[in-house]
Amino acid sequence: MESTRPSAEIVSHHILATANFADARARVLKDGDTFAIFDHDGGIKSGRLGEQGIYHEGTRLLSGLRMDLEGRPLMFLGSTAGGDSGQLAMVLTNPDLVEDDRVRLPFGTLHFGLRTFLLRGVCYQQLRVKNHSTSRVDTWLSIAFAADFIDIFEVSGQKRTQRGTTLAADICSNQVRLRYLGLDGVLRQLTVQFTPLPAELSPSAAKLDLLLEPQQEAELLLTFACKGGLFDSQSLPFEQARNVMQAKVASYSSWSCHIQTSSGQTNAWIDRAVSDLRMMTTDLPTGPYPYAGLPWFNTPFGRDGIITALECLWLRPNLARGVLGYLASTQATAVIPAQDAEPGKILHETRQGEMAALGELPFSQYYGSADATPLFVLLAGAYYERTGDVAFAKSIWSHVEAALNWIDNYGDCDGDGFVEYRRASATGLVHQGWKDSDDAIFHSDGTPADGPIALSEVQAYVFAARRAAATLAKALGCAERAAQLNEAASALQQRFEDTFWSEKIGTYALALDGDKQPCLLRTSNAGHCLFAGIANPARALQVARSLLAEDAYSGWGIRTLATSEIRYNPMGYHNGSIWPHDNAIIARGLARYGLAEGAVQILNNLLEAGMHFDSDRMPELFCGFPRDPGEGPVFYPVACSPQAWAAGSVFLLLQAALGLEISAIEKQVSFTRPQLPRSLDELRVYNLEIAGATVDLLLVRRDHDVGVNVLRRDGNVQVIVVK
Numbered sequence: 020m021e022s023t024r025p026s027a028e029i030v031s032h033h034i035l036a037t038a039n040f041a042d043a044r045a046r047v048l049k050d051g052d053t054f055a056i057f058d059h060d061g062g063i064k065s066g067r068l069g070e071q072g073i074y075h076e077g078t079r080l081l082s083g084l085r086m087d088l089e090g091r092p093l094m095f096l097g098s099t100a101g102g103d104s105g106q107l108a109m110v111l112t113n114p115d116l117v118e119d120d121r122v123r124l125p126f127g128t129l130h131f132g133l134r135t136f137l138l139r140g141v142c143y144q145q146l147r148v149k150n151h152s153t154s155r156v157d158t159w160l161s162i163a164f165a166a167d168f169i170d171i172f173e174v175s176g177q178k179r180t181q182r183g184t185t186l187a188a189d190i191c192s193n194q195v196r197l198r199y200l201g202l203d204g205v206l207r208q209l210t211v212q213f214t215p216l217p218a219e220l221s222p223s224a225a226k227l228d229l230l231l232e233p234q235q236e237a238e239l240l241l242t243f244a245c246k247g248g249l250f251d252s253q254s255l256p257f258e259q260a261r262n263v264m265q266a267k268v269a270s271y272s273s274w275s276c277h278i279q280t281s282s283g284q285t286n287a288w289i290d291r292a293v294s295d296l297r298m299m300t301t302d303l304p305t306g307p308y309p310y311a312g313l314p315w316f317n318t319p320f321g322r323d324g325i326i327t328a329l330e331c332l333w334l335r336p337n338l339a340r341g342v343l344g345y346l347a348s349t350q351a352t353a354v355i356p357a358q359d360a361e362p363g364k365i366l367h368e369t370r371q372g373e374m375a376a377l378g379e380l381p382f383s384q385y386y387g388s389a390d391a392t393p394l395f396v397l398l399a400g401a402y403y404e405r406t407g408d409v410a411f412a413k414s415i416w417s418h419v420e421a422a423l424n425w426i427d428n429y430g431d432c433d434g435d436g437f438v439e440y441r442r443a444s445a446t447g448l449v450h451q452g453w454k455d456s457d458d459a460i461f462h463s464d465g466t467p468a469d470g471p472i473a474l475s476e477v478q479a480y481v482f483a484a485r486r487a488a489a490t491l492a493k494a495l496g497c498a499e500r501a502a503q504l505n506e507a508a509s510a511l512q513q514r515f516e517d518t519f520w521s522e523k524i525g526t527y528a529l530a531l532d533g534d535k536q537p538c539l540l541r542t543s544n545a546g547h548c549l550f551a552g553i554a555n556p557a558r559a560l561q562v563a564r565s566l567l568a569e570d571a572y573s574g575w576g577i578r579t580l581a582t583s584e585i586r587y588n589p590m591g592y593h594n595g596s597i598w599p600h601d602n603a604i605i606a607r608g609l610a611r612y613g614l615a616e617g618a619v620q621i622l623n624n625l626l627e628a629g630m631h632f633d634s635d636r637m638p639e640l641f642c643g644f645p646r647d648p649g650e651g652p653v654f655y656p657v658a659c660s661p662q663a664w665a666a667g668s669v670f671l672l673l674q675a676a677l678g679l680e681i682s683a684i685e686k687q688v689s690f691t692r693p694q695l696p697r698s699l700d701e702l703r704v705y706n707l708e709i710a711g712a713t714v715d716l717l718l719v720r721r722d723h724d725v726g727v728n729v730l731r732r733d734g735n736v737q738v739i740v741v742k
């Protein structure tokens with residue numbers, strides 16, 4: 020995805036795998052530009068390369084949090100991780116407290132209920148303590164905290180020669196203010212506040228006395244208010260803050276459409292995907308935008324936002340509008356080599372934080388992506404077909420034309436008709452497709468490919484972008500421009516077939532290097548060519564066979580690189596791992612060419628894989644080891660979880676299996692040879708909106724067929740089933 024991971028050598032943007040995110044049973048929360056990663060018991064383990072902490076605008080503020088009872092850690096009983104509540108709930112109790120060889124406070128005497136949520140840059144914690152004994156309890160609780168104010172890139176392992184100044188803590192009554200003045204001149208601070216007033220308070224800990232009669236309950240409130248360069252958070256009274264948070268969650272949960280199935284496991288996957296997308300989506304002035312993933316990518320990414328929007332387009336088109344609006348507003352207008360920016364190019368990522376502000380990394384506003392620009396055009400066309408929103412199409416048409424101009428005049432840097440990339444920034448990404456790790460693009464002998472590099476899927480996206488732009492041009496009354504774009508798409512399709520197809524490997528080459536030599540590798544990238552529709556139908560069948568063959572298909576999903584290739588590594592970030600979004604895109608491509616059985620196979624196996632992941636959450640990726648009976652998939656240790664396009668994969672997989680298409684222009688919903696896996700007998704779709712009309716649908720599996728029943732229809736919309 021967005022970060023680079025090497026096979027052996029250390030590179031500039033490598034995320035160090037010093038802590039296992041899977042083993043930590045981490046609990047995550049996010050609200051806007053603030054997110055938090057807690058241990059399963061609600062604490063935060065200190066450690067420079069541990070991911071846990073509270074982060075705000077690209078900087079970790081709170082880096083340690085621990086609750087002890089008389090110097091002994093509380094004992095964990097259980098936790099509930101987020102979901103539709105928008106909060107974390109932990110249950111803890113006291114250990115045996117021994118004094119003079121006597122158990123003074125037996126285990127389980129005190130119940131500690133900890134609830135945590137985020138709102139507008141503030142972390143709120145409510146700790147309820149109840150005495151379940153028949154005697155009075157007189158004890159004390161200590162809460163230790165720490166703030167390190169290090170940049171997210173430092174947390175991931177980046178080294179800095181200089182840092183700013185940690186200022187003296189400011190203690191006043193029931194609060195401590197911790198401060199750091201960065202080299203960028205920004206004062207970052209964390210205000211820790213306790214209610215009631217602690218018995219003792221220092222720059223790193225608070226002591227709170229607990230005197231509880233039998234069955235008595237006490238309440239302790241903590242807030243951690245963040246301040247950064249752009250935002251100064253203000254704490255609200257706890258109950259008011261919780262009411263605001265819950266109302267916010269309720270509004271996001273009101274999707275344009277809801278899905279329910281006969282399978283409890285599938286429902287759990289769908290429900291988690293909905294809640295994760297709600298959490299990852301941030302309201303920007305241009306509309307909702309799904310931030311990429313936690314912990315490393317809590318920020319807008321162009322490619323990720325577009326693909327997430329495409330995954331969710333059939334049931335939540337408003338997300339696509341928000342993504343298009345933001346990316347249009349940040350579209351490059353000048354050549355800036357330090358940012359890999361060129362006129363018309365679509366954003367790769369934007370970052371806050373001290374290192375980005377100082378230019379230690381190029382990512383404050385970075386354009387090093389060869390595929391985000393054609394994907395932007397593709398999404399613009401798909402959004403129009405889904406909604407019929409001519410006014411919005413007209414409002415972004417100039418941005419679509421600017422993107423097409425970049426494709427023709429900057430993307431094709433050597434004039435051969437293909438879009439290539441080569442970084443202009445010395446500190447930018449070496450590879451600029453979705454597989455952007457430093458060792459992802461190479462030849463069959465393992466030799467790295469030198470640029471400029473033309474990726475197979477990027478050409479496919481350009482083909483689809485021209486077709487989509489032609490549809491938009493026609494809708495806006497530009498018939499001549501539409502004809503030009505269709506002609507250009509057809510010409511590219513022929514060049515692509517002549518140049519990228521390889522009979523030797525039975526699929527499309529991964530890429531062309533700077534000498535126009537093909538990288539003849541069996542990779543998942545070829546499946547994106549099916550998704551975009553550039554593939555010749557006969558060759559599409561060969562590609563499908565290649566992707567579903569044993570060396571490419573693990574039993575859990577399609578690997579990024581087949582086991583037969585020299586650099587295959589099931590633990591490699593892009594060279595043998597399995598990515599849910601990649602598989603969803605491929606499944607959609609298989610369905611496009613009438614190969615729905617393959618799409619259903621992928622859906623079913625990813626569903627089975629999801630049963631093994633914590634909280635029913637589909638991670639960014641997992642390892643590509645072969646599936647063995649009785650064993651689950653292997654988690655990738657530093658995968659983002661949650662991650663937006665992994666969460667959205669379930670919706671694209673269902674769309675692929677059902678052969679579902681929606682046209683607001685024709686006011687119809689169509690199902691072409693719909694199928695469901697054997698684990699799903701029924702699937703219900705509620706409140707599906709098409710051009711002002713809505714329908715509720717019931718889909719029932721019957722052996723190798725699926726029946727589609729209209730339960731409710733409001734307005735003028737057709738439901739068509741093609742068998």
